[in-house]
Amino acid sequence: MTALVWLQYALYFAILVLAAVPLGRYIARVYEGQDGIARRVLGPVERGIYRLAGIRADEETSWKQYALCLLAFNLVGALFVYLIQRFQGYLPFNPTHLPGVRPEIAFNTAVSFTTNTNWQAYGGETTMSHFTQMAGLTVQNFLSASTGMAVAITLARGFARRSTATVGSFWVDLTRGTLYVLLPLSLFLAGLLVSQGVVQTFDSSATVSLVEPQVDASGQMITEQILPLGPVASQVAIKQLGTNGGGYFNTNSAHPFENPTPFSNFLELMAILLIPAALCFTFGAMVRSPRHGWILLATMLALLVPLVVLCAATEYGGNPALVGLGLDQAAGNMEGKEVRFGTATSALWATVTTASSNGSVNSMHDSFTPLGGLAPMWLIQLGEVAFGGVGSGLYGLLMFAVIAVFIAGLMVGRTPEFLGKKLDAYEMKMASLVILIPSAAVLVGTAMACLLPDVAAAAPNPGPHGFSEILYAFSSAANNNGSAFAGLDAGGRFYTVALGICMLIGRYWVIVPVLAVAGSLARKPVVPPSAGTLPTDTPLFVVLLVGTVLLVGALTFIPALALGPIVEHLRFAVAAGGVP
Amino acid sequence: MNMLQFIRTLISLLLLFSVLFGLVYPAVMTGFARLTFPGKARGSVISVNVIEMGSALIGQPFSRPEFFWGRPSATTPQPYNATASAGSNLGPLNVSLNERIIERVAVLRENDPGNSLPVPVDLVTASGSGLDPHISPAAAFYQVPRVARLRGLPEDRVRRLVEEQIENRPLDLFGEPRVNVLLLNLLLKRMAEKE
Structure with missing residues (x-):
């Protein structure tokens, strides 16, 4: 790794933090209903939506009703996306006359986009019409992201409020998040992406000549190349900002029409972590303790940065299995990577997209070296709390904070309190559910897939790498990431259904306990800090929190990782002529 | 919150958002792209002697x-x-x-x-x-x-x-x-x- 690489990484994180601070404060003002530029422009739209939908903006609900609204809205949204896909053959904006999507793929995709996972069991350019991409998928990109933010904001309110029975209005939170946060940022980003060459048109495709006509396997002359087009920039912008990650095309942000230049790549990378980072400061502003925002962000960075370095260093090492074939591997392990991004940017993207629950890719993780691939996989398995999804990362990490406070309390005999709220058995139980449920879904799902011979055979790579592909798939689904070791043929009935169920569990069985904690905290009074209170705004607490996340992540997943990437790494070392 | 009111909110909110984010937003971006970067928006096609020679x-x-x-x-x-x-x-x-x-x-x-x-x-x-x-x-x-x-x-x-x-x-x-x-x-x- 050269100095240039280090400088590139340092600059990326520095700009990220600089942009996140003001955005975070702005988001807090949005949800508190204060005036701003966006509100002056889009305020009439907000009020119009409330009038047409019969929503009273000042009517708050209990956490149970909040959860009910959220679940019902997500259910209706998923049904809508399912039906659009099934009937896309009869709907407009289908220039290539694609037929309705198969039921299990449509189920998987509908679940995938409403849960903010954006796992793709289909190839975009060959399966989905423009109408499905816009009215189905792009819409859910906005709504699932705003749903996640709403839950995080509700939890922040739980900490901020005193002795209150209500936690907010889901309809209002949902509307404000989309209108004032996601929409303006998406318009801005999409505009910049178009300037870089990301396509944006309602035309279906363009046909161009090949400079050197080719003869295909059956002896036919191929003289033309068909370029698929579509309203891509508008979808790519929100897919990155909303930590969705579902690409317009099969190869996602490795595709030149989604990510044509190093600058577009930098913008998209920034967009992936921007809102998750900003929400730390939103939280700090809402609980009137900006220091806690910094503590959360420092924890996220402390989890992510070492894994970025691990990934980049191993990818730069190249592939020892290719030594002796007469190659110059100075550029690193280039299988599955694009030249314009190279190893440095690909490794940064792979770890950033898995630390957040984004899951878009600009290189093929399946072809990474074993430890290079372990870094993204483990970041997913840590529960998507190092940045995580928009909203979901923050509430995930706050649940870990509840556990950390409790563990520390047990160790040194302190009363478990966080931000002046006393934490009881109820909060502990809910936090444990949030952490255990997705992990169980990953491990049980992987075990099931391995026990079914036909299903295990869908992993095309032999040996431990095939196991890694299956483990990665379930980790990605149950933690709502959406990236893949994409060699796995996940289009069959078992994977579409099993992964769909994992996505549902990993999303809603987490959201409901989080809302329960929000409701319970909002009801509590604030206790003034005493001599027995553990301070939670110090570097020591960052260490505790990082330790808790790593401990849970390591204990839960190292046995499984040992069977996949770690075994593969040992074989790798043999190929390199190292350890026998 | 009565049931009918709840269903009305659910359905109308979903439809409103679908129109706003599924049609208006991509259409606005497409209009913007056509005005500012017409060539790039349609795939950066290069022409050599009027023949479209690739992107x-x-x-x-x-x-x-x-x-x-x-x-x-x-x-x-x-x-x-x-x-x-x-x-x-x-x-x-x-x-x-x-x-x-x-x-x-x-x-x-x-x-x-x-x-x-x-x-x-x-x-x-x-x-x-x-x-x-x-x-x-x-x-x-x-x-x-x-x-x-x-x-x-x-x-x-x-x-x-x-x-x-x-x-x-x-x-x-x-x-x-x-x-x-x-x-x-x-x-x-x-x-x-x-x-």
């Missing part, structure tokens, strides 16, 4: 030795099939990755017998999209002697052509230096036709 962003297959070759492509059924982007997704220890690379190195050596330099890795590994338009400058320079010999051009002229086509890192910082194979070959063709 500056999407690679094309080259296999004749008098052209510069791009990255191997894993798309099916033919390489550089832009309607179905794909990477190989072969694991690093997969035997067929090894076999494919040995074969590609052999083809390079066969077409350029005098050249025993190490082969730049990007020239024999499949790209992520299968449509990568670029190769590294090293991979382009590696091919200069072969192309110059087969085209009957002086080596330093071909080398200069490559040097002129190198796109550097923006701000000397992000991404990697690279050469667009399609643009390079179009220029090469024009240069050879002028001779």
Whole structure:
């Protein structure tokens, strides 16, 4: 790794933090209903939506009703996306006359986009019409992201409020998040992406000549190349900002029409972590303790940065299995990577997209070296709390904070309190559910897939790498990431259904306990800090929190990782002529 | 909250958002793109003498030795099939990755017998999209002697052509230096036709 690489990484994180601070404060003002530029422009739209939908903006609900609204809205949204896909053959904006999507793929995709996972069991350019991409998928990109933010904001309110029975209005939170946060940022980003060459048109495709006509396997002359087009920039912008990650095309942000230049790549990378980072400061502003925002962000960075370095260093090492074939591997392990991004940017993207629950890719993780691939996989398995999804990362990490406070309390005999709220058995139980449920879904799902011979055979790579592909798939689904070791043929009935169920569990069985904690905290009074209170705004607490996340992540997943990437790494070392 | 009111809110909110984010937002962006970057919005197509000769962003297959070759492509059924982007997704220890690379190195050596330099890795590994338009400058320079010999051009002229086509890192910082194979070959063709 050269100095240039280090400088590139340092600059990326520095700009990220600089942009996140003001955005975070702005988001807090949005949800508190204060005036701003966006509100002056889009305020009439907000009020119009409330009038047409019969929503009273000042009517708050209990956490149970909040959860009910959220679940019902997500259910209706998923049904809508399912039906659009099934009937896309009869709907407009289908220039290539694609037929309705198969039921299990449509189920998987509908679940995938409403849960903010954006796992793709289909190839975009060959399966989905423009109408499905816009009215189905792009819409859910906005709504699932705003749903996640709403839950995080509700939890922040739980900490901020005193002795209150209500936690907010889901309809209002949902509307404000989309209108004032996601929409303006998406318009801005999409505009910049178009300037870089990301396509944006309602035309279906363009046909161009090949400079050197080719003869295909059956002896036919191929003289033309068909370029698929579509309203891509508008979808790519929100897919990155909303930590969705579902690409317009099969190869996602490795595709030149989604990510044509190093600058577009930098913008998209920034967009992936921007809102998750900003929400730390939103939280700090809402609980009137900006220091806690910094503590959360420092924890996220402390989890992510070492894994970025691990990934980049191993990818730069190249592939020892290719030594002796007469190659110059100075550029690193280039299988599955694009030249314009190279190893440095690909490794940064792979770890950033898995630390957040984004899951878009600009290189093929399946072809990474074993430890290079372990870094993204483990970041997913840590529960998507190092940045995580928009909203979901923050509430995930706050649940870990509840556990950390409790563990520390047990160790040194302190009363478990966080931000002046006393934490009881109820909060502990809910936090444990949030952490255990997705992990169980990953491990049980992987075990099931391995026990079914036909299903295990869908992993095309032999040996431990095939196991890694299956483990990665379930980790990605149950933690709502959406990236893949994409060699796995996940289009069959078992994977579409099993992964769909994992996505549902990993999303809603987490959201409901989080809302329960929000409701319970909002009801509590604030206790003034005493001599027995553990301070939670110090570097020591960052260490505790990082330790808790790593401990849970390591204990839960190292046995499984040992069977996949770690075994593969040992074989790798043999190929390199190292350890026998 | 009564049931009817609840259902009305659910359905109307979903429909309103679908219109706003599913139709208005993409339509506004499409209008903006058509006004500001009409060429880029429609795929950066390059025209040579009125013929649309490919996109500056999407690679094309080259296999004749008098052209510069791009990255191997894993798309099916033919390489550089832009309607179905794909990477190989072969694991690093997969035997067929090894076999494919040995074969590609052999083809390079066969077409350029005098050249025993190490082969730049990007020239024999499949790209992520299968449509990568670029190769590294090293991979382009590696091919200069072969192309110059087969085209009957002086080596330093071909080398200069490559040097002129190198796109550097923006701000000397992000991404990697690279050469667009399609643009390079179009220029090469024009240069050879002028001779």
